[in-house]
Amino acid sequence: MASRVVIIGAGMGGLACAVRLAASGHDITVIEKESHVGGKARRVAVDGTPIDAGPTVFTLRDVFDEVFELAGRSLDDCVSVRPAHVLARHAWDATGHLDLYADPARSEDAIGDFAGADAARGYRSFRTEAARIYGILEHSMLRADKVSWPLPLMRRIGLARIGDLLAIRPCESLWKVLGEHFADPRLRQLFGRYSTYCGSSPFDTPATLMLIAHVEAQGVWLIDGGMSALAEALRGVAEEHGARFRTGTAVEGVEFHNGRACGVSVESGEFIAADAVVVNADPSALASGALGRNAARAVAPIKPGKRSLSAMVWLAHARSDGFPLSRHNVFFSPDYVREFADISRGAVPGDPSVYVCALDRGAGSGAALTGRERFQIIVNAPANGDTFDFTAQEEERCTRAMRRTLERCSLQLEDPLPHRLLTPNDFERFSPSTGGAIYGRASHGWAASFLRQGARTRIPGLYCAGGSTHPGAGVPMAALSGRLAAQQVAQDLASMRRFHLVATPGGMSMRSAKTGGTV
Known part of the structure; x- marks a missing residue:
């Protein structure tokens, strides 16, 4: 019998999780309080015209290539995607502008024309360092489950590569290290802006976040119909594998039996049973009790001063x-x-x-x-x-x-x-209980990236996904969080089947008392 999984929230993390679990044979129900899927990837009508109101920059398309391939489809079959030749255009006044290109050699030439030969050399050294940091962390942290620093991360990187632990520069600010590459304050400002991709200040984030520049330099893609088209495509392939979507339905609370998540109650009073529940929402919603007071102990709250x-x-x-x-x-x-x-x-x-x-x-x-x-x-x-x-x-x-x-x-x-x-x-x-923070926890200080909520919570059977969880903010990172949640769910359910092979007498478990709150 297929395991039942309820996913609360149809953002990119929840959608990626749904596709993976449905394609592997699990019985998936996705419950979304809004009328659309995609979470922040939504459209709002202005002057009778739908306008993208969420993320607009699409990078690391290989993350989504993998999701669609696992479902027997390809990204290009489901959405129209093409590479952007100009990554972004930048201006400080009315005298001109500076473009960064998909071709790094063109970017280097443009920077040299804009700010001189020393700036072009600085860009070359910056690119080299950003690429090294990304290479160190790609499989040890970004595409892997949450890890602590320094010893657990060191074990993943490899004890023989202790120099790499220092090379990610977690204890120096991004702004300071950019000064080693760029004397021109405009270029320092340009590359410092990448910290805002995860909702943070370049003066308070670690230089580790230079890796974001390398992510963008690997390619920016344009999607016809925007991110909402990508979200609809993910929904479509999940449904092809049997996933059910209930939009316009608010979850009132996560329910528990014997200390384990056993389903959810929705605003109509209906109880939907599950062997596992994945919350694709900001962990602050859980911590505040928006999904029930019993669920609030699943994660640590984020203090307002730590918000993105x-x-x-x-x-x-x-x-x-x-x-x-x-x-x-x-x-x-x-x-x-x-x-x-x-x-x-x-x-x-x-x-x-x-x-x-x-x-x-x-x-x-x-x-x-x-x-x-x-x-x-x-x-x-x-x-x-x-x-x-x-x-x-x-x-x-x-x-x-x-x-x-x-x-x-x-x-x-x-x-x-x-x-x-x-x-x-x-x-x-x-996104209730966030103060409007778009990216979850700010990446301020050396430890911040290691403090994000991981896929597993403190409560068995209850998991987290989304851009406010590990590995971080952004469309591809949210999708990676969905992958990590799906892996943990599948692993834990397989373990339950191995070690709990006897039937539980007495039929259906009784749900716990309603705990109030909506999300």
Whole structure:
């Protein structure tokens, strides 16, 4: 008889977990409170036009190639994917811009033209170090189950390679080490920005996170229909293997029998039995009791001061003029120290860096488009959506600050701007108990990456997946968390079958008392 697994949440981690377990013969039910699958990979209508409101950068496509291949399909059969030749376009003022390319030699030439021969050599040394760090951690940490530092990680790396443990530079800040490669503060700022990919400050994250630059340098891909199309494709292949999806259904609590997760109760009062439960949500939801007070002991809570960044996100359908936009564009603040100091004290920066994803453009030269186009515009913000009310006046202040940054770099957006603004209040409502933190725990300090919640929890039969768990934030990392959760579930269920071969008398177990809360 197939083991029954309930997955709470149809984000990328939950979807990847569902495909893997369904393809291996388990009986899978995915329960999602929203009407769509994909979690943060969703679309919101603005001016009658659907606009991507979640992640926009797709890297490490091999992670998804493997998921689809395990299900007997290929990624290219299910979604239209093509490589981006320009990874991102960067500007500091109206005098020009700097592109990074899929071809590292072109990036090196562009950096040399922008900032001189020393900067080009610095980029070469930076790439070498980032690639080494990624190579050390790829299979020992990123694609493996959660591990502690230093001795357990050292055993995985190999005791004969003790130099590699120091080479990942966990005790030096990213900002400091970037100064060893780049004298030009603009380049230090550019490559320091990769820390924000996991919701963190370049001044507080370890230099280990240089590996993110290597991940992006391996290739950025464009998906027709955005990440929501990828999510729907994952749902489709999971359903081909028998997985059932119940969208628009909120889980009221995880239920337990004899100290082990035995299923979930949903808002209608229905109890869905399971041999294992996977929670694809921020672990803070579990710790706060949003899935029941008995489930709260499964994971450690994250203190508000340890949260990752949140964001102000403008979803716009508008005309633009001036700056030659590519698909991914970054417009930098003139004072990066002050920007993160503002966030640290709980304020949206008054002079922010701004990311603009021009969703209707390829990653090419930036030819002008006629008429309106779709934009996702992001400014980093504190994760205080549970304690601070972003009023209309505050939203207007932030919108003016965002526009000032763009106009300083010669990008003009239609005014008034047809848009919808998502604030930390909205992200808190979407992911309760997080304050609107988009990436879970911030990667601040040498130990932070080792403190993320792993697949197993303190309660037997209850597991975690998603971008707020190990190995970290981002679409491919969330999918890797789903792989790790699926592996742990399969391993534990196989162990139960080996060592508990007798039937339990008395028929169906009684569920525990309802514990309240919704998610």
